[in-house]
Amino acid sequence: MAQAHTVLDFHSYSSGLLSSDETRLITSSVTQYGAPLLLLDCDVVRRQYHALNDALPSVTLHYALKPLxxxxxxxxxxxxxxxxxxxxxxxxxxxxxxxxxxxxxxxxxxxxxxxxxxxxxxxxxxxxxxxxxxxxxxxxxxxxxxxxxxxxxxxxxxxxxxxxxxxxxxxxxxxxxxxxxxxxxxxxxxxxxxxxxxxxxxxxxxxxxxxxxxxxxxxxxxxxxxxxxxxxxxxxxxxxxxxxxxxxxxxxxxxxxxxxxxxxxxxxxxxGRFIVAEAMVSVASIMGQAKREGQIWYYLDDGIYGSFSGLMFDDAQYPLTAIRLSDHWRTSALQSSVLTGPTCDSIDVVADNIMLPALSNGDLIVGKMMGAYTSATATDFNFFKRAHTVVLNDVALDSPRLIV
Missing domain, CATH: 3.20.20.10 (Alanine racemase)
Known part of the structure; x- marks a missing residue:
C-alpha cells in the first residue's frame, strides 16, 4: 500500500484533523490487518472513566457492558x-x-x-x-x-x-x-x-x-x-x-x-456510552465509486449493517475524516458526495450530501466517536464480515498509542 499522502477533513461536524502519528498508525494498521478496522484505545477508556469518577466523587461507577x-x-x-x-x-x-x-x-x-x-x-x-x-x-x-x-x-x-x-x-x-x-x-x-x-x-x-x-x-x-x-x-x-x-x-x-x-x-x-464512545476509531476503505444524479457515490467496505449500525439504532452522527493514500495529483475542489456501505440494501448509507474532494478506490474514511453501539450491534449481513478490532494500550499488551 502506498504511503499516506494527504489527510482531509471535510465533514460538517468533524472533530478535527488527524495528527501525523494517528495517520501513520491508521495506515500501518490497515497494511497489517486490512480494512475495515476498529481501533480501540484503552487509554481513552481510562481517561473517560477517571473523568466521570472525578466528577461524581461520591458515586461508585459500574460500567454497563452493553455499548461495548x-x-x-x-x-x-x-x-x-x-x-x-x-x-x-x-x-x-x-x-x-x-x-x-x-x-x-x-x-x-x-x-x-x-x-x-x-x-x-x-x-x-x-x-x-x-x-x-x-x-x-x-x-x-x-x-x-x-x-x-x-x-x-x-x-x-x-x-x-x-x-x-x-x-x-x-x-x-x-x-x-x-x-x-x-x-x-x-x-x-x-x-x-x-x-x-x-x-x-x-x-x-x-x-x-x-x-x-x-x-x-x-x-x-x-x-x-x-x-x-x-x-x-x-x-x-x-x-x-x-x-x-x-x-x-x-x-x-x-x-x-x-x-x-x-x-x-x-x-x-x-x-456506558460516556466511558467508551470516544475510545474507538473506525477505518473503512473505498471499494468503488459511481456518479449518480450529480453526486459521487463512494462505496465503503463498512456500513450501517456493520460498524455504522449506530446510524440506524442509536441516532448518532460520527465525525468523519478522509485519508488519501496515493500521491498522484487530484483536485481538492469539493463536490457533493455520498458515503454508502457495501451491502446490496439501498438504506445502507453512511452519509448523504457530504462535501468531499475527489477520492480514489482504496482511500480511507475514518470515523471518530465510534466506541458505543457500533461493533456491539454490527452484523455479518450479506456475508460482509464485521470490522476487525485492533486493541491499543491494553493492560495485557504492548501496543502503540492512539489517543483520539
Missing part, C-alpha cells in the same frame, strides 16, 4: 478499580472469564428468565433489579440469596433513548412492590432509575433523585426497612455532532442533589 462488551475494556476498567453492570448471562460469562470479582457487579435487567437469575447467582452476583410484581415473584425461591433494587420510571423524550418507556414503575407501584417484598421476606436494598441515553440536561437526574429521596422517606414512614442504595443509571452525554456540557460542570447539580440523601445511602451509577 469487549474483553479489553473490561480488563482495563477492572485494573482501574471499576465495578460492572450486567444484564445478560453472556455478560456474566465475559466478566467471569476476565476475573472480575462477583461482588463488584450488579445485574440490572428488569426482566429476567429464571436461568438468567441462576447464572448470575452461580457466579456470585446477588443484586438485581425489578420493576413489577411479576418479576418480584421470580425471586421467591432465592429470597435468602438476593438483594433487589426497584426501578422507577422517569420519562425523557429529549434523550436519544427514553428507556423509561420500556422499563420502570411509578412511585406508587414501587411502594406496593416494596410492601409485597417485605411480606414475602425478599430484601429490597434500594431504588434505581435511568433518565435516558445521551441525556443533555442534568436537571433530569436532579428531579429523579429528589423523587427517589421522597419515596425513601415514605418507605420509612410506612414502617418498612430503610433503603440503603440508589442507582442513578447512565445516560451521561458525549459530543457527536455538537458540543455537550463538560462532565465536571454537568455533574455539579447532580452532586448537590445527592448531598441531600441520608449518609447511609450508597450511590452507584451505570455509565
Amino acid at each position: 462488551p469487549h474483553e479489553a475494556v473490561v480488563r482495563t476498567l477492572l485494573a482501574e478499580g471499576a465495578c460492572f453492570d450486567l444484564a445478560t448471562s453472556g455478560e456474566v460469562d465475559l466478566v467471569k472469564q476476565i476475573g472480575v470479582p462477583a461482588e463488584r457487579t450488579i445485574h440490572t435487567h428488569p426482566i429476567k428468565r429464571d436461568s438468567d437469575i441462576r447464572d448470575a447467582l452461580e457466579y456470585g452476583c446477588t443484586v438485581f433489579v425489578v420493576d413489577n410484581l411479576n418479576e418480584l415473584e421470580k425471586f421467591k425461591p432465592y429470597k435468602d440469596r438476593v438483594e433487589l433494587l426497584v426501578r422507577l420510571s422517569f420519562r425523557n423524550k429529549e434523550a436519544f433513548a427514553d428507556l423509561s418507556k420500556k422499563f420502570g414503575c411509578s412511585a406508587e407501584d414501587a411502594l406496593e412492590i416494596i410492601e409485597t417484598a417485605n411480606r414475602w421476606q425478599i430484601r429490597i436494598k434500594g431504588l434505581s432509575f435511568h433518565v435516558g441515553s445521551q441525556t443533555l440536561s442534568p436537571q433530569k437526574y436532579v428531579d429523579a433523585i429528589e423523587a427517589c429521596k421522597a419515596l425513601m422517606n415514605k418507605v420509612v414512614d410506612c414502617g418498612l426497612p430503610a433503603l440503603s442504595m440508589l442507582d442513578i443509571g447512565g445516560g451521561f452525554p458525549v459530543s457527536y455532532n455538537r458540543q455537550v456540557m463538560p462532565i465536571k460542570l454537568f455533574c455539579v447539580p447532580i452532586n448537590a442533589a445527592l448531598a441531600g440523601l441520608p449518609e447511609t445511602v450508597q450511590v452507584i451509577a451505570e455509565p
